Amino acid sequence: QTVSRDYTITVVPATLVLPAATLAAAQVGNPYTATIPAATGGTTPITYAATGLPAGLTFDPETRQITGTPTQSGTFTVAVTATDAGNPQQTATRNFTLTVNPATLVLPAATLTAAQVGTEYTATIPAATGGTTPITYSATGLPEGLSFNPVTRQITGTPTQFGNFTIEVTATDAGDPQQTATRTYSLTVNPATLVLPTATLATAQVGTPFSVTTPAASGGTTPITYSATGLPDGLSFNPATRQITGTPTSAGTFTVTVTAADAGSPQQTVSQDYTITVIPATLVLPDATLAAGQVGSTYATTIPAATGGTTPITYSASGVPAGLTFNPATREITGTPTQSGTFTVAVTATDAGNPQQTATRNYTLTINPATLILPDATLAAAQAGTTYTATLPAATGGTSPIAYAVSGLPAGLTFNPTTREITGTPTEFGNFTVVLTATDAGNPQQTATRNYNLTVTPSGLAQAPITLPDGVTGTAYTAFIPQATGGTGPYTYTVNNLPPGLVFNPATRQISGTPTQSGVFTNITVTVTDAGSPAQTITQTTSLTITEVPTPVTLIAFTAKAAGSNVQLEWATAQEKNNALFEVQHSTNGRDFETVGSLDGKGTVATRQNYSFVHASVNPAFIHYYRLKQVDQDGKSTLSPVRSVKLDGYVGIAMKASTDPSRNVRVFVDYGDEQLSKETTLYLMDLSGRILSSQQVELQPGRNTVEFSSSTLGSGIYLIRMDNASHKASAKVALP
Known part of the structure; x- marks a missing residue:
């Protein structure tokens, strides 16, 4: 069998797909073309559309091309959609990334205006083009004194250095990747204008070394060379140091022209006139030591001539000593001085200049006194034992006051330097050379000495009448023969015919002993003989009665x-x-x-x-x-x-202490041996040995009493300590 069935198979188109692709990068300002790939699948015809294109670019749906010149940089997502003719219709969309790079960063060329040293300057660098903003700027190679502002792109300041400078400016954008553009700009800085400043130069003086520096030129191109004209005689200009130096020889006002030339091309030259005033040399009266004059002697000296100033010079003088005059024409001081002393002669010199100069100098003129002289004189004779007065002659000359001194006077006479009198009663005789010295008050001091002869004759030998006191047998007897006066000592005494038991001591003139026989002894002779040549002798006869008294x-x-x-x-x-x-x-x-x-x-x-x-x-x-x-x-x-x-324990000094009714401490020091030290210190102390008071005393023979006040002392036991070089002692005393 055979059977057949029809089955329908539907075959749909392939899926519409837009392939992936990498688009070439574009750049702002540059023409651009890119083709989107054709879709696959779907039902033809396929139509295309695109969105998200960068500004400046367009999409052609027929050719699928993106073309144009982009004006904006960035990364763009271009969405392309493909639509087929199928039913149902298919649509495919794909995003393509298109990068538009910025335009190339460029710094434009520019010519900068020239600058000048010392003058304020401003110039602006042109802005960069292209790149991604913001753009940052920097600059190097600027002349000294100028600076670059990266915000305003301005070069500003006052240049201090001249020359041709290459300034390198760099611009950097904000893109990624970052762009950098560099350009060099030429800047010429011309030298400052050559200037010689004005100045007031110091005043010079004839005969005095002078130095002044003219101011340096400013501006120009170094090295600067200098020259000067119109300098006063005696001065020269050093072009290396700009110094005017020397010793001017003529006075006046001079215009010195200084010229400065720089090394620039073209060369700058500038001249400036400076005034130098040269005044005459200072009028000076030289110092001098004037010869000394002497009262009564002819004198002449010349004051030295003045130097400097403007001739003729006139002179005057004051303070000239009495007897002398000053001649202004010859400058001589002449005459015979009548007064001694040290004088200050003020001499004034006046020149003929305008303004006029005056110089004054004090000269010391010493007029010595007349020579100091002591006149001769004959002094009246004196006699030993007789009052005497004589006046020595006054000195002449010298400078008063005159001081007098005498040596060689006989014993018993004195000299009064004020009255020049020798007075007194001479006690020795003979021929004496009295030396009188007179010294004046001058400087230098004068001294005059003269010897005067003074004869002193011996006085007559004399002795008071002698009366001897009565004596008693068996009783000690003492009597003295009176001292002889006058004559020439020493004296020799003898006594004869004294009663038995009595003897005479010629050295002490003492009659002493114990008479052993009573009676009236009337033929006692006393003889005094002096040491004169010839010797003088006095003999007296006296009597002495000795009575008989039974010894009880x-x-x-x-x-x-x-x-x-x-x-x-x-x-x-x-x-x-x-x-x-x-x-x-x-x-x-x-x-x-x-x-x-x-x-x-x-x-x-x-x-x-x-x-x-x-x-x-x-x-x-x-x-x-x-x-x-x-x-x-x-x-x-x-x-x-x-x-x-x-006594046993004899010390020669003893001390004890007690208090009186007024609470005062009384210290008794017995001083029994005058061969021991008299200087003694007494201390009042507390029991710790602290000194509360002290007194120094000089001991006298016998009992010495020293009192310490106790008004500030409290009750208690106190110590008294005695310090003596020969003995030390201490004692306690109780204060109630």
Whole structure:
């Protein structure tokens, strides 16, 4: 069997597809052509359409070409749609990427206007074309003094350097990839205009070295060369340093023309006039030392001529010493000075210039006094022992006041330098050369010396009348022969015919001893002989009465001994007659005695009697002196020899302290040995040894009392310290 069936098979067209493709890149401003690939599949005919094209480009649907000149850069998505003729209709769309690159970045050429050193300058670089904005700019190679503004593209400033400069400007866009364009521009900077500044030049003076520098030219092209004309005589111009130097020889006002020429091409030249005033040399009176003159002597000297100034020169002088005159024509000081001293002579010189110059100088002129002279003179004779007055002559000449001095005067005479008198009573005789010296007040000082002879004759030898006191047998006797006066010492004394038991000491003129025979001795001769040649002699006759007095008590022993702090006195008599008592007398200096005790005598006895007395608690600071005063029943008395004693521990100085009712501290210092130091310092101290007060004293023999005020001291125990070079001691004292 066969069977048949019809089946319908529908065959649809292939799927419409737009193939992918990479479009060539375009560039702004350049013609562009690109063809979109033909679609496959679908039912023909196929129609095309495109959207998203960059500005400046168009799409041809027949040829599928994109053509034109793009005006905008960027990356564009071009959507192409293909539509077939099928039923159903198919549509295919594909996006193609089209990159439009920017136009090429270009810096246009330009000619920059020329600049000038020192002149403000502005120029603008042309803007770059193409590229992707924003465009940034930079520049190198600018002349010194100019700067580039990358925002405004302006070159501005004031150039300080001239020459031809190549300025390289670079423009950089904002594209990716980035574009860079560089162009060089030529800039000519001309030199500044050559200028010589004005200036006031210093004033010069004839005869004085001068130096001034003219100002340097500004502008132009270095090196600059200089020249000068019209210089005053004596001055020259140094073109290297621009200095005008030298010593001008003529006065006046001069116009000096300085010319500066630069090294430019074309060369610049400029001239400037400068004024130099040259004044005359300073009028000067030279210093000089004038010869000294002397009162009464002819004098002449010449003041030196002035230098400088404008002749003729006139002169005047003041302060010329009396007796001298000044001649303005010859400049001489002449005459005979009548006054001494140091004078300042002021000389004034005046020139004939306009303005006029005046110079004054002080010259010292010394007029020495007339020579100092002491006149001769004969002095009246003097006599030893007789009042004398003589006046030495006054000096002449010299400069007053005149001072006088004398040497060689006899003893007893003095010289009064004010009155020039020699006065007094001469005590020696002979021929004396009195040397008088006069010294004036001048500078230099004058001195004159003259010898004057003065004869002093001896005085007559004299002696007062001699009267000798009466003596008593068995009693010590002392008398002195009066001192002789006048004559020539030394004197020699002799005494003859003295009573037995008495002797004469010619050295002390003392008659002493114990007369052993009573009576009236009337033929005692006293002779005095001086040492003169010839010798003078005086002899006097005197008398001496010695009376007989029975001896009431015969003292055969008397001793004083130290016994601890006491002194033990012992004495003995061989016989006594009407003996009332013995007084014991004590002294610490051997001169001033006081009674410290007494013992009754035995009346009348013919046998030995022994006596003993204790002087208790005596001061160990002293040497102690004792004597006995024996008193008869009728009141008559005799003194024994003196005995002395030092206690154990004798120091010669002792100290103790106490307070008085007013609380003041009283210090007692006993000073018993004058061979020890007198200089003593007493200190009042607290118990720590701190000195509160001190006093320095010079000890006197005996008891010395020193008082310290205690008004500022509180109650308590204080120390007293004594410092003496010979002894030191301390004591405590209590203040209530």
